[in-house]
Structures are given as C-alpha cells and as structure tokens.
Amino acid sequence: MKIRFTLNGKNVVLESAPLKRLLDILREDYHLFGTKESCGEGECGACTVLLDGKPVTSCLVNAIHVNGKKVDTVEGLSKTKLGKMLIDCFDETNAVQCGFCFPGFFVSTYYYLLNDGDNDLEKIKKALSGNICRCTGYQRIFDSVKIACARKKVGE
Ligand code: FES
Numbered sequence: 713m714k715i716r717f718t719l720n721g722k723n724v725v726l727e728s729a730p731l732k733r734l735l736d737i738l739r740e741d742y743h744l745f746g747t748k749e750s751c752g753e754g755e756c757g758a759c760t761v762l763l764d765g766k767p768v769t770s771c772l773v774n775a776i777h778v779n780g781k782k783v784d785t786v787e788g789l790s791k792t793k794l795g796k797m798l799i800d801c802f803d804e805t806n807a808v809q810c811g812f813c814f815p816g817f818f819v820s821t822y823y824y825l826l827n828d829g830d831n832d833l834e835k836i837k838k839a840l841s842g843n844i845c846r847c848t849g850y851q852r853i854f855d856s857v858k859i860a861c862a863r864k865k866v867g868e
C-alpha cells in the first residue's frame with residue numbers, strides 16, 4: 713500500500729507492506745538510525761517517536777497506522793531550539809553513557825517539556841517510566857530533565 717505522512721516536517725510517500733513496523737520504516741526506508749530497537753515488544757522505550765505529537769513505541773506501530781499522520785524522530789526534534797537545549801542538559805550532567813537509550817529518553821522528555829512538565833521528581837519519573845536505561849541508574853537523567861525544566865521556564 714501507499715502511505716503518506718509527514719516525517720520530521722516533510723511530506724513523504726512510501727510504498728510499504730501494511731504491517732511493516734514504523735521502527736523499520738524509519739531505519740530501513742529513511743535511514744533514520746537514531747530510533748533504536750532493543751526489546752521489540754514495547755517495553756524499553758528505545759524506539760520512542762512522536763506520532764501526531766504523542767510518544768509511541770515505534771516497534772508496536774504499523775505502517776497502516778502512520779498513514780495521514782505526523783511522525784517526529786530524535787533527528788528532527790534535536791534540531792529545534794527546545795531539542796538543542798535538552799541535549800545540552802543531558803550533556804552537562806553526563807546523563808548519557810552507552811547512549812543506546814538516549815533517543816527514547818530524549819523524545820519522552822521533549823514531550824514532557826512541551827506539555828508543561830515541571831521539575832517535580834515524581835512527575836518526571838512518571839513521564840519517563842516507559843524508558844529503560846541499563847547504564848546510568850537514572851539519577852543523572854532525572855537531574856538533566858530538572859535542569860531542562862528550569863531553563864525552559866526562564867526561556868533559555
Ligand atoms: S524496541 Fe520498542 S519498546 Fe523496546
């Protein structure tokens with residue numbers, strides 16, 4: 713089937729099997745390798761992207777559900793002002809070790825910030841509860857999100 717959607721702000725058309733996973737579409741058809749696969753079962757959050765502005769695990773979304781929608785990946789979001797600020801915050805707190813989980817945490821945090829997320833630790837934990845990190849013990853990630861919340865508030 714032919715699917716039409718908006719990918720990182722550009723309108724695209726793709727011939728795809730209806731059940732092809734969005735994760736595979738991004739990596740194989742568009743070479744957007746920032747979106748990672750780990751569990752492949754919706755459990756780890758490594759493959760998180762925004763679909764019509766909401767975070768989804770792209771390993772569980774099929775082509776047929778992307779038709780007519782808007783997809784934003786780490787590659788697109790990281791070029792925005794908010795995305796650049798967020799990357800700086802992760803960098804400053806050394807919140808990235810192997811980096812495999814980073815795109816998923818980045819997209820989930822981006823959504824949290826866009827939706828008036830504040831620096832309440834419990835709210836941050838809840839917002840990022842779908843993302844797993846095997847390296848950092850999470851504290852540095854939470855610290856970076858707190859800093860990002862503060863900077864967003866003062867418009868940095
Ligand atoms: S690879 Fe999609 S949630 Fe783990």
Ligand code: FES
Pocket residue numbers: 807808809810811812813814844845846847848
């Ligand atoms: S930094 Fe390695 S999995 Fe999170």
